[in-house]
Amino acid sequence: MLPFDPNSSLYIALAPMEGLMDFHLREILTAVGGIDHCVTEFIRISQTVLPNRVFLKYCPELAQGGKTLAGTPVHIQLLGSDPELMAANAARVAALGAPAIDLNFGCPAKTVNRSQGGAVLLQHTERLYAITKAVRNAVPAHIPVSAKMRLGYTDKALALDNAQALAAAGIQWLTVHARTKTEGYKPPAWWEWIANIKQVVDIPVLANGEIWTPDQAAACQHQSQSRLLMIGRGLVAKPDLGLQIRAQQQGLFHQKLAWQDYLALFYQLAERLEHLEDKQLTDRMKQWLHYFSLHSTEMESVFQAVKRHRSRHDFFAALESIGQTIKLQPTV
The missing domain is CATH 3.20.20.70 (Aldolase class I)
Known part of the structure; x- marks a missing residue:
């Protein structure tokens, strides 16, 4: 049982x-x-x-x-x-x-x-x-x-x-x-x-x-x-x-997920939630981003960049913009 x-x-x-x-x-x-x-x-x-x-x-x-x-x-x-x-x-x-x-x-x-x-x-x-x-x-x-x-x-x-x-x-x-x-x-x-x-x-x-x-x-x-x-x-x-x-x-080696992997998972959830109204979608996405940001400085930057946006257009535009910016920085 x-x-x-x-x-x-x-x-x-x-x-x-x-x-x-x-x-x-x-x-x-x-x-x-x-x-x-x-x-x-x-x-x-x-x-x-x-x-x-x-x-x-x-x-x-x-x-x-x-x-x-x-x-x-x-x-x-x-x-x-x-x-x-x-x-x-x-x-x-x-x-x-x-x-x-x-x-x-x-x-x-x-x-x-x-x-x-x-x-x-x-x-x-x-x-x-x-x-x-x-x-x-x-x-x-x-x-x-x-x-x-x-x-x-x-x-x-x-x-x-x-x-x-x-x-x-x-x-x-x-x-x-x-x-x-x-x-x-x-x-x-x-x-x-x-x-x-x-x-x-x-x-x-x-x-x-x-x-x-x-x-x-x-x-x-x-x-x-x-x-x-x-x-x-x-x-x-x-x-x-x-x-x-x-x-x-x-006692085995595990390659931890990088912030880019977090972002890829994040986009997977966004695709699954396309049916939601704008605020419902962005609130839900920000909820997960907040948890990511607790242990990743890069994802904290992402969260700060998008947290005030409520429309999906503005939210994902800011997300793409900050993602490109972070990619120019070395990953610690």
Whole structure:
């Protein structure tokens, strides 16, 4: 049932990121390589059993065996607080051929938490259990059910209880974002808490949070006592980070992507998003450029050159102009 060997020396999952990690970016990043599975953006379950078209919108890969074109499995993530509704929707997703179903108990967004979804449920251990148990009972045994949680809402007092409840409800593995909801995405991530969780559950635990480099991946594995990783922003900022981590841990050489490679991937996404209105397109492109700029001085120059443009004509004209300018400079 597990899509991985729990004793694996290294496993890297691509994290869901609302508003960013859609079908298009999954295709691009898994084509680069180094990713073992992906998780969709959360699909909110609130009032009804959603029609198939909604699940196919979030995960077009369901029409191709639940995998990206690179062959990477894509797991469907559901978010909600009603056990019966979550179960009914999970059963429908399973019938569509989802390789696995993941439950979101970690989203820190205020709008989600106000609707009693995501990380707010970490204050209610019994509800976590009820939701997860209902989903596990509704999904055929051969399809794994997993969950993602943070260490807590405002504090970590219930971290171990919540992890034990989720494991007792029958999930096959647990992903832990090693921060509370109130800690958001601010460093540090408390990887040592994942080791504490591993001591009280008998299922595999994936470590998530603040992994931007191969050295941080190794430090996370050491402190969390887990070789299984989930990475989000780090892979968006460095699409070959998975390959970098694998090469370092295997003692192999890996030629890191240059800024020109980042730009080529960037244009791939632009081609995929041609159907969007100008502002939608440029906002989305600037979002990825921002992540690129965190670790590349050249891409920082690109971002600064285009960040104020909203029309696609002006945006791509500025992009082409700065690209030509940078090419005249030596790459450090």
